[in-house]
Amino acid sequence: MRFQIDPNDRKPLGRTGETVPAIGIGTWRINNYSMAETALIRAIEVGMNLIDTAEMYANGEAEKLVGRVCRIIGRDRVFIVTKILPDRFSDQSKVIKALEASLRRLGTSYVDLVLIHWPRPGISIEKQIQFLEATVEAGMARFIGVSNFGVENLSRAIRATKKHEIVANQVKYSVLDKQVEKDLLGFSIENKILIQAYTPLEWGGVAKNETVISIAKKYGKTPIQVALNYLISRPMVMAIPKTERVERVEEFRGSMGWRLGAEDIEILEKI
Template sequence: MVLIYRVMADLKYFKKMDRWLPVLGQGTWGVGGGFWSKDTSMDEKWIAALKRGIELGMTLIDTAEMYGAGHSEEIVGRAISGFERDNLFIVSKVWPTHARYDDVVKAAEASMRRLGTYIDLYLIHWPPTEVPLCETMRGLEAVVSRGYAKFIGVSNFGLELIEEARSCLSREDIVAVENKFSLLDRRDEDTVIPYAEKEGMLYLAYTPLEKGQLSKDSFLADIGKKYGKTATQVALNWLIVINPVVPIPKASSIKHVEENAGAMGWRLSQEDWRLISERFRELKA
């Protein structure tokens, strides 16, 4: 596992895309509603939080067609309005019920319409079960060829499935993997993450704070006192140190976004990083 201790404006370089990205992004699960259910009651709060995150350097935003039945993408579209588009990196995902070739293309077009812009990175949200994987991957290639997205990737895929998905492609390649990863869920630590690093891929870590569980951890809070940081910021920094991981905590409010941003601009010492690693190695979420 490669550890990153150089801050350099807190960017990481990803060879597959030939692009620098922020070490911390913004997630939007629950923003705009839940599982295929729309909620507009807090739109302005969510938009303000995302805008503040962009201002603080978290210019990578992750969303999906399933979040809020597409309303999350609409919120992201409103939040990014007025910012220089080339400075942003927008990720969205297609749900497996839309995994057929034509449906993948239609879904990407609909997501682009809701966002009001092209998609930087388009992922299959979960491995398809009713459609051959190669059909889905060819659909993702078509999304790029039509200009709806710049890059493609996969989410919730293990190493074998990632390699199978790559074997289906003829024109594009997988540039990113988005999986659940945190101090309490380290299934990918010795498999997918080293593979992504070797291949020059981005690894997006969702649920990096285990829905707030790590934010309340007293051990992390005690470590944080040495740096003037919170348990949340320590848990995120532990992830940031790992190349090529970019955690995407939820942008739920301006207060939380500002706390998340405090995970950037510094690094845990190697000693503290390893101490935290050992402390949580045997624990499970």
């Protein structure tokens, strides 16, 4: 096993001294907004209060949902992550305008974390980071991060920051897709960048894997819980599975509070 097991269900937000829950909830491709509202409220109530959204999701409808949820439960109880489309990064004013529109949909004056959704080709990483930092300077975001950045772009981004550190990198990572473990995970642990693992359930695919199923039986857990536990066992990794079902929120919750043994992590590493 290459990585130490992290027993904590709260994860460091970069070097900020703040922590976030090991499991947050995603909001991409929601079908039933009323069910999703109930599910998000439940997640926040039980401590999985990091909600991931983006201006891109359902053309802003996902952000509006998060806004409704915040109005019901209280803005200060939610850690909001949103993402700005790379297209906006051709100039500073476009980035600010895009985030202003997100804030209007979210019904708040700030997000906790703003990310560039994926690197914008044709504009230097340094410029992109400068534009992101300006959102914090403007009081529109508390922290900045990136998404879909590999080691090279991420290290450039870290070096480019002037005043506000990169606290997180949102990337695809699941027990069935461990590309991240090649070099990005080690780099992120070393540099204290929080990895937010997206598509951690492979749209339910992890629950069909025989190895995951047999380990789940051994622990009396569900395959989804094992798949999430594998990810949050890694230092500097949290996961952001999506669901619009309150019962699945409870299932996600059951992926915390325990850890797989090292020998089973080794078996899962080999899938």
